[in-house]
Amino acid sequence: MIKSIEGVRGLAALLVALYHLKIGSDHFSLIRNGYLFVDLFFVLSGFVIAAAYGNSMRNTADLRAFILRRIGRLFPLLVFSTIVFVLGSNAIVLAKKLAIASGHAGVLNNPGALEYLVPSFGEILSTLTFTHALGIYDHLILNTPTWSISVEFYTYLLFAIVCMFLSGGARIVMLSLLSIAGLIISVWASVNLHNCIAEKGCLSLTYDFGLARSVHAFCLGALAFHSSRVLKINVTAVQITVSFGLFMLLALVDHVSVAAFVFPVAFAVMVLSLAKDSGPLADALKPALFQVLGQRSYSIYLMHMPLLLVFENLTKRANGLVSNVIILVAYVIVLYVISGWTYRFVESPLRDRFNRLAARVPVGAGSRSV
Template structure:
């Protein structure tokens, strides 16, 4: 495990969680444009998955093992967090109904929002098959951040097929072509479908063209891995340059929306600069807190929206710097605790169970490790 990459994964998850909380977004571009750090997740996945499986994907048995391991990694927490989100949403509606019936409607921010969230059969099936963000719906559904889990799963499958079909330079060329195709589709959809130049939010593609966005960034991450094998780098200089470039991009993107398209490339350069796990930035990301955040990053990512069911009500009520900071700190601390629970009792044991199940299957016993 590359500790600095684990640390940056944890930071990315936290920034996405803060983006949805929205406190401080009027002051800090890092929070205001936090949606772009989903692309850092895709880049990191491309790098890590390529490192773990790129040389080990040789047969159909390897492919089956890979798929089962990815399902074991993603599926249990996806289902758990979605169920928690639905139950939490309906618990809040029930509490509102009780408050209204008791004559306390004036205490509610939105007393008219009294409809229960009842997932349709299509939404349930799509979530269970990771297809809920492949253009089947005209909006985000249920635990909305899980859109990226949907598209990432099918990006995994595409990568596995590439590995089975090609090796060496041919694989690298195809990954580059796929990344470029993903960028072209993402740019076209952002500008022509979502009118991002006028409306802002370029590259904020989710339920409709999120797969193209995922393929673009994931393949950049895989290319960063292959580059790390051959490039001799001045690590400190590259890390400082990349951090300066990200600072400029975060400043620029508020005024020039198309600057968002440069972030995946900058993230790939960032991951490449951390690939040797050395340098000033790498050292800053190695302390224990960042490692814990990295370990819990998937839980942080999927559990922050259920938690926001409670905290979004608080954010509408607070005013002033001290109150806002208090709510923000409480949100981060509660999310830290909850993500620890879900990692310990849901994510890790279910992942390990799936891994043991795969190892017990004779047909895939010789495949790659997780």
């Protein structure tokens, strides 16, 4: 395990969670544009998956084992977090109904929102098959951050197929073409369909063209891994440069929306510079706190939206700096604790069970669990 990669994964998960909380978004571009750190997740996935499986995808048996491991990594927590989100949403509606019935409607922020969340058969089926962000719906459904899990799963499959049929330079060319194609589609959809130049939010593609966004960034991550094996770089200079570049991009993207399209490339360069786990940025990401955040990153990412069912009501009531800071700190602490529980009791044991199933499939040498 590359500790700095683990650390940056945890930091990215926390930033996405803070982006949805919204506290500080008026003052800090890092939070206001936190949606862009989903692309860092895609880049990291491309790097890690290419490192773990790039040389072990030789036949259909390898592919089956790979799919089992990916399902084991994504599926259990996706289902669990979605169930928690639905139950939590309905618990809040029930509490509102009880408050109104007892004459306390005045304490509610939105007393009119009294409709229970009942997932349709299509929503359940598409969630269970990872297809809910493949253009089936014209909106995000249920536990909304799971859109990225949907597109990432099918990006995994695309990568596996490429690895089965291509190797060496041909694979590099194909990954490059796929990344370019994903970028072209992402730019077209952002500019022409989402009108992001005028309304901002370029690259904020989810339920409609999220797959193109995922393929673009994931393939950049895979290319970063391949580059790390042949390129010799001054990691200190690159890490300082890319850190400064990301800082400048965060300041620029509020005024020049199309700057958002540069972030996946900047993230790929950053991950490339961390490949040897050395340098000032790598050292900054190695402390134990970042390692724990990295370990729990998937749980942080999927459990923060159910938690927001409670905390978004608190943010509406917050008045002043002190109350906002208290809510922010409480949110982070509770999310940290909950993500520890779900990692220990849901994510890790069920992932290990799927990995044991995958181990029974005869695969080529060199594959490993991630």
